[in-house]
Amino acid sequence: MTTPSRYWREIPQRYRGEANSCEKCKKKFFPPRLICPKCGNRDLAKAKIADKGKVLSFTIIRVPPSPFKDQAPYAVGIVELKDGVKIMGQIVECDFKDLKVGLPVKIEFRKMFKEGHSGILCYGYKFVPDS
Amino acid sequence: MEGIVGYGAYIPRNRIKVEEIAKVWGADAPSYKKGLMLEEKSVPSPDQDTITMSVEASKNALKRAGIDPIDIGAVYIGSESHPYAVKPSGTVLAEALGATPEVHTADFEFACKAGTEGMFVALNLVKSGAVKYGLGVGADTSQGAPGDALEYSAAAGAAAFVFGKKNVVAEVLDTYAYMTDTPDFWRREYEYYPQHGGRFTGEPAYFKHVTGAARGLMKKAGMKPQDFSYVIFHQPNGKFPFKAGRKLGFSKPQIEPGWLVNKLGNTYSGSSPLGLTSTLDIAKPGDHILLISYGSGAGSDGFILKVTSRIEDVRNLAPLTRDILDQNKNYLEYGEYAKFREKIRKAD
Numbered sequence: 394m395t396t397p398s399r400y401w402r403e404i405p406q407r408y409r410g411e412a413n414s415c416e417k418c419k420k421k422f423f424p425p426r427l428i429c430p431k432c433g434n435r436d437l438a439k440a441k442i443a444d445k446g447k448v449l450s451f452t453i454i455r456v457p458p459s460p461f462k463d464q465a466p467y468a469v470g471i472v473e474l475k476d477g478v479k480i481m482g483q484i485v486e487c488d489f490k491d492l493k494v495g496l497p498v499k500i501e502f503r504k505m506f507k508e509g510h511s512g513i514l515c516y517g518y519k520f521v522p523d524s
Numbered sequence: 525m526e527g528i529v530g531y532g533a534y535i536p537r538n539r540i541k542v543e544e545i546a547k548v549w550g551a552d553a554p555s556y557k558k559g560l561m562l563e564e565k566s567v568p569s570p571d572q573d574t575i576t577m578s579v580e581a582s583k584n585a586l587k588r589a590g591i592d593p594i595d596i597g598a599v600y601i602g603s604e605s606h607p608y609a610v611k612p613s614g615t616v617l618a619e620a621l622g623a624t625p626e627v628h629t630a631d632f633e634f635a636c637k638a639g640t641e642g643m644f645v646a647l648n649l650v651k652s653g654a655v656k657y658g659l660g661v662g663a664d665t666s667q668g669a670p671g672d673a674l675e676y677s678a679a680a681g682a683a684a685f686v687f688g689k690k691n692v693v694a695e696v697l698d699t700y701a702y703m704t705d706t707p708d709f710w711r712r713e714y715e716y717y718p719q720h721g722g723r724f725t726g727e728p729a730y731f732k733h734v735t736g737a738a739r740g741l742m743k744k745a746g747m748k749p750q751d752f753s754y755v756i757f758h759q760p761n762g763k764f765p766f767k768a769g770r771k772l773g774f775s776k777p778q779i780e781p782g783w784l785v786n787k788l789g790n791t792y793s794g795s796s797p798l799g800l801t802s803t804l805d806i807a808k809p810g811d812h813i814l815l816i817s818y819g820s821g822a823g824s825d826g827f828i829l830k831v832t833s834r835i836e837d838v839r840n841l842a843p844l845t846r847d848i849l850d851q852n853k854n855y856l857e858y859g860e861y862a863k864f865r866e867k868i869r870k871a872d
């Protein structure tokens with residue numbers, strides 16, 4: 394069960410891909426970090442993740458956690474975005490037979506799940522084929 | 525002069541054909557297709573709603589506007605299918621775009637007219653100087669009761685418009701509103717499907733308000749049908765906009781670029797705003813466009829726009845509406861459609 398407060402804390406990342414970056418190492422972090430793990434820099438700049446990329450790896454979820462039970466079976470993949478950031482997410486609007494490593498995808502804003510009949514609606518990013 | 529700085533559209537890729545619905549209810553598909561001038565309609569995926577479509581349409585509008593979203597001072601979504609009964613849709617949209625926290629947000633409702641209401645208020649806040657940019661969105665995931673005539677047309681889509689004073693793609697020369705209390709279509713609290721007055725939705729409702737608004741606005745602006753390159757009327761079915769056009773003296777070629785309903789269905793609050801996006805997609809600098817919405821209850825908003833040369837620079841920065849409508853479609857069978865639209869009662 395996602396509580397409204399936990400969902401709320403992740404809104405900047407889930408809704409608009411808020412990240413940060415170390416200017417010295419030219420590296421972007423998503424979710425944002427407090428300190429650059431490579432050089433220890435604490436003065437990280439605000440950034441946004443790219444909205445397009447390609448599938449690095451994927452799997453089909455047939456026995457999902459309970460908030461996602463109505464969505465099964467669904468595809469989850471690791472996507473390498475154009476800025477090098479690698480993130481995991483659902484891949485939707487794509488027949489499983491068309492899923493492949495290297496498939497170009499883009500981010501779309503979607504409903505992730507509902508908290509039962511009366512709880513909050515949770516929104517965030519998913520991937521769709523970029524035709 | 526104030527006007528539209530950027531515009532964007534979003535239509536889900538799922539479609540269902542009139543034949544597929546008709547065969548479930550034993551209805552005669554050819555007579556529905558002819559009567560409604562409708563072939564198929566859009567259907568949202570289970571993870572799409574008024575909020576998600578508003579976000580995607582607004583992102584497209586921002587691509588064309590080329591502004592910093594933090595400068596948006598007002599965000600309004602008009603819809604009759606806001607996902608929450610209590611909790612605004614606009615807060616999610618404003619947050620997803622990065623327009624928070626210095627932004628005024630409200631959700632509008634007025635059947636199919638809610639989209640142009642949001643546009644009307646956003647525009648006038650810009651005009652007054654209260655905000656630098658205002659965003660008005662019309663979006664709906666409309667539901668018709670299973671087997672009802674509305675089920676053939678109730679569709680999903682969104683159109684978004686950023687209003688501002690500089691770098692406009694279309695100036696808004698004049699606006700108008702025309703309304704009366706007319707109970708032609710309604711949905712009571714806690715009811716899942718709307719009800720309508722059948723034939724009563726025609727002459728005393730749609731046609732009276734659409735022609736009343738069009739005539740009133742043209743009189744106010746000192747213009748006549750021949751002065752406009754294009755006109756967009758609300759599109760509850762294929763026939764009504766052409767009939768309204770004939771009554772007013774508009775020709776088919778003026779209506780057709782914004783007439784999407786035969787392949788899209790009635791996207792309610794998104795209907796005439798989406799027609800405006802597809803018209804802006806093909807309009808030339810100097811063209812005058814008349815937009816007349818309609819919402820049951822009942823009323824019409826009117827806008828007169830004049831396209832500027834900036835349209836040529838921004839048009840291709842986001843997907844064209846006809847391309848979204850015609851490409852990458854996914855046809856559903858009635859069972860999948862019923863599941864997607866939560867028309868099937870499941871155990872918890």
Ligand SMILES: [Zn+2]
Nearest residue numbers: 415418429432
């Ligand atoms: Zn570093």
